[in-house]
Amino acid sequence: MFQLSKTAMLRLLSLATLTAIVVGMVAWPRQSSAAARSPSEVPDTYPPYLAEYYPQTGHSAVNSFELFWRNTPNALFVLGYPISRPFIEESFTNPGEYYRVQYFERAILEEHPQNYGTPYYILGRLLGTQLAKGRENEPPFQPVPDTRDGTWDSVTRHTLRNSPAPFRNFWLNNGGLAVFGRPISEQFQEVNQADGRTYWVQYFERQRMEWHPDEPDPRYRILLGLLGNEYRDANHRNNPAFTPAPRDDARSLPRPFIYGYNAHLYQDREPWQDRKRVLQLVKNSGFGWVRQQVRWMDLHDRSGAIYWEELDDIVRDANEMGVKLFISVVAAPGWATDNGRNGLPNRANIDQFAYFMGEMAKRYRGRVGAYQIWNEQNLAVENGGRVASAALYMDVLVAGARAIKANDPYAIVVSGPPAATETNNPNIAISDLAFFRQMFADPRFRQVVDAIGVHAGGTSNPPDSMWPDRPGPGPNFVTSREFYFRRVEDYRALALQFGLGDRQMWITEFGWATRNNTPGYEFGNQISFEQQAEWIVRAFQIGRREYAPWMGAMFLWNLNFAVPWAQREGNPLHEQASFGILNGDWSPRPAYLALQRMPKD
Incomplete structure (x- = not known):
């Protein structure tokens, strides 16, 4: 003072x-x-x-x-x-x-x-x-x-x-x-x-x-x-x-804190899916938001026609059930990329992406609460096999965000979250911190982004742990900060460094895998259902209390992916299923019940 x-x-x-x-x-x-x-x-x-x-x-x-x-x-x-x-x-x-x-x-x-x-x-x-x-x-x-x-x-x-x-x-x-x-x-x-x-x-x-x-x-x-x-x-x-209030009091937040799930709402006509049941389970647990990924490639034809079809049904059902929608848009059509694969669009087709986002925002104005433009864009796998530059991503983000705002100014625009990784290889990934620096350095970021999207992977480490001062128990995925939930603190430090401290962050994916049969996710085999429940609840507590008021939303990965993996694919131990808090037969895991009991304000 x-x-x-x-x-x-x-x-x-x-x-x-x-x-x-x-x-x-x-x-x-x-x-x-x-x-x-x-x-x-x-x-x-x-x-x-x-x-x-x-x-x-x-x-x-x-x-x-x-x-x-x-x-x-x-x-x-x-x-x-x-x-x-x-x-x-x-x-x-x-x-x-x-x-x-x-x-x-x-x-x-x-x-x-x-x-x-x-x-x-x-x-x-x-x-x-x-x-x-x-x-x-x-x-x-x-x-x-x-x-x-x-x-x-x-x-x-x-x-x-x-x-x-x-x-x-x-x-x-x-x-x-x-x-x-x-x-x-x-x-x-x-x-x-x-x-x-x-x-x-x-x-x-x-x-x-x-x-x-x-x-x-x-x-x-x-x-x-x-x-x-x-x-x-x-x-x-x-x-x-x-009346004054502590920084973690709900009265000190810019908006009510968002408790959300990543959920699969598509394919309601399949025998294993029941969209309204999914939405009711969201509400029954006291949560109010769902993040649904939408692939641009599935909706937009080269001719310019857009086939909304089931997305219309998803938006209608969510609104009727009183659940707010957060749409994450990914995967360009092959005709919009240089190599015919489904990464970010090339610059020649950024205008087509903006048109698509503008039409979506116009169609769902007032019925979709937030949009996220791309997902883990620092990974080659999200860009057709080769890492995209932050400069290209920013051009896509800016065009998409402006189109959204022109058609629905109340919609929240969330930046795409780089995946947590220290890898720097053009065929694999760019470090998340390097990618954040490049995004934050672009003055347009502040102009178009309402909330900074981040991911927080915990691997086999409890949410309070962090390398090097408080490392996880191991035996693997311990000696790098990329393997910890608290990696988001590094993102916050960067935001402060670039003058973005007033922007809230949204964790749009986090969670802990349990026993699974997917190579690369063996760390989940160390985590019981009870540990998963304990760590998820603790993570929400950290985000809501210790990170207030700069953390505005947390979307758990995931609610119901075990259902299609068990009933459609016959693999209930796939890693996506193992992150879920429902079993393949829709029964609740301990994590779902713990979240249902968890206080929310």
Whole structure:
């Protein structure tokens, strides 16, 4: 936390005490006709879902409020720390209109859904205007003629100058219009009633600036009022939205934590499949989401025709059953790749991929909650036998994400998760950390991604273990961090390094195999059903509590893959079946029952 000199602190507190605020709503730019007329009409907040927890106040700045805070120069001084969670509040200058707001020490920010996609989605409330209410006839607040020197605001007809106080530079360097609004007075001298001294001041739509030229620290020669605190104290003493909470409390998260499964929902006409039974099992365990992989190659013909067929049924059934869908799109059609195999599309067909994703988002708008673009794209096996470059993947990701948002702005876009590996061989894999670095270094990543997709493989290691400080029991898959659930901590460190710490991560696959007959998965033979249950529950606890608020979702691999492997393929010991928490006859394993009992919030 920044430190003010004692003199500056007293003056700042004096200024805050002086201001008697009645909150107003932002008047520009907005469309009054788009305002919600009741709390229930306020639309859901748009992605991305972000969180940055501040122990100084016990609150997280979340979602686009956090993004606004992050993009505001000198935000700690200009806006202050968050002091509430978002909540719906009526406008006091336009009674009957409602907005989602989040309070900060020095400002109240509100969402304007009609401005989504513009710099004005988040705007500060007109606290300065309300502070000056009733003073319109005083000389400093009366409009002045155009000064013809570039300092005159044609809307409010006031000037913004650097003389005698350097308010113009401060305005320009600390957020400008979006943070302070337009000037509503000229500079003038006013007595601070708290200390009896006279200062140069200027009023703006959203703030009041006061010049303290004798302050030793030049950073604090212009002081702003703690207007958010003032309005909270005057009007919200019993509002639970202002109650501090620990960082792992559900109230500190940007959205409710997502508990999900990877499940197989296709082939409902087969005798072994029962899609509604799968969805009911999801609900019976207290989970709310399913991740379903969809192969682009199966739906999109070279002619341009798209055959939705059973995917329509999956979306319909999931919505009717109250289960949210997360679609992971993989496997380009052979006609869209250089070698005729089913990896990422070549650059000549990225537009075709974008078209496909846009049509999917348009068709399922409001019915599919999230989309993931590709899966383990650092592996050759996911790219037709040769590792794809991160540059190609980013082009695919950007095109797909923009097409999704153009057709369903509420859909969450999740980046593809590199598989955990230290291998660097163009015929096998690129290291997951190297691939993440290359993705994170591309400035477009932040622009198009709402959540960072990661995978967390545990092999035969318990979820709390980690190389080298706390290695697993062995005998194999021990001496590299790639073999541990906590590998996601390395991904988080990279995200922080690249300035992506406010982006939540979603674990879209994790789990532990049990006894199986698949070469390469022998580590599962050491894990009993009871251990599997214990480790899965513990992993969820770590993700939900210890990784809060930066972990937003966890999708277990898997729910029901044992059913087709046992009943269709006749191999109940295949590794995919061994990761499941249902047996091939649909009976629950201990892990399913443990997850059913596990508290969820």
